[in-house]
Amino acid sequence: MKASRILLLAAAVAIAAPAVAFAQSKSSAKSAAQVKRGEYLVVTGLCHDCHTPLKMGPNGPEPDMSRMLSGHPEDMQLPPAPAPSGPWIMSAAATLTAWAGPWGVSYTANLTPDPETGVLRDFTEEQFIKAMRTGKHQGQGRDILPPMPWPWIGKKTDEDLKAIFAYLRQIPPIKNKVPEPVLATAQ
Numbered sequence: 625m626k627a628s629r630i631l632l633l634a635a636a637v638a639i640a641a642p643a644v645a646f647a648q649s650k651s652s653a654k655s656a657a658q659v660k661r662g663e664y665l666v667v668t669g670l671c672h673d674c675h676t677p678l679k680m681g682p683n684g685p686e687p688d689m690s691r692m693l694s695g696h697p698e699d700m701q702l703p704p705a706p707a708p709s710g711p712w713i714m715s716a717a718a719t720l721t722a723w724a725g726p727w728g729v730s731y732t733a734n735l736t737p738d739p740e741t742g743v744l745r746d747f748t749e750e751q752f753i754k755a756m757r758t759g760k761h762q763g764q765g766r767d768i769l770p771p772m773p774w775p776w777i778g779k780k781t782d783e784d785l786k787a788i789f790a791y792l793r794q795i796p797p798i799k800n801k802v803p804e805p806v807l808a809t810a811q
């Protein structure tokens with residue numbers, strides 16, 4: 625290679641490098657803002673209400689943030705749910721993570737990025753959006769059971785659902801294998 629060519633190449637690299645660094649810092653600023661927005665949507669969208677177990681505190685039940693968004697605790701064994709009676713068709717465990725009703729018994733999912741037990745471990749962003757829009761597991765599997773309010777969550781914009789997904793991907797992973805639901809037809 626001629627000396628002049630090498631010089632040209634060096635100049636091109638010198639110009640490109642800061643441009644790449646700038647683009648990278650711009651995209652990490654964008655993803656930090658997206659995660660912050662996701663956190664806001666998760667907190668105000670009541671996800672903790674069902675996906676973070678309640679524990680008994682000095683003033684009554686309070687969310688157990690050491691189990692943040694990790695779903696129904698696997699070590700909580702439950703007796704059979706009470707039979708529905710009259711207009712009282714639903715019951716919930718003290719943690720608000722297990723629910724019984726005409727569909728059977730459902731357990732809230734582990735939304736943390738634990739590689740073995742997190743429900744979203746194999747989800748792409750598209751599959752998460754599709755699950756919230758269609759009410760099908762991973763956007764293609766079995767029906768997502770009550771009381772998961774997917775018909776309302778699915779009304780959010782793509783941008784908001786992407787922000788929720790981005791936030792959930794980077795919260796602390798918690799290993800907790802949530803039991804499979806028990807369908808009423810199998811009871």
Ligand code: HEC
Binds near residue numbers: 670771
């Ligand atoms: C009223 C209770 C309740 C609230 C509020 C709630 N969930 Fe759920 N969620 C559930 C239950 C129960 C399940 C398990 C359903 C099942 O096993 O079919 C579930 C399952 C899920 C799943 C797994 C879906 C799949 O494809 O299998 C995701 C993801 C999820 N919830 C995200 C959220 C997010 C995000 C929010 C807040 C915006 C939220 N949930 C709020 C009860 C709730």
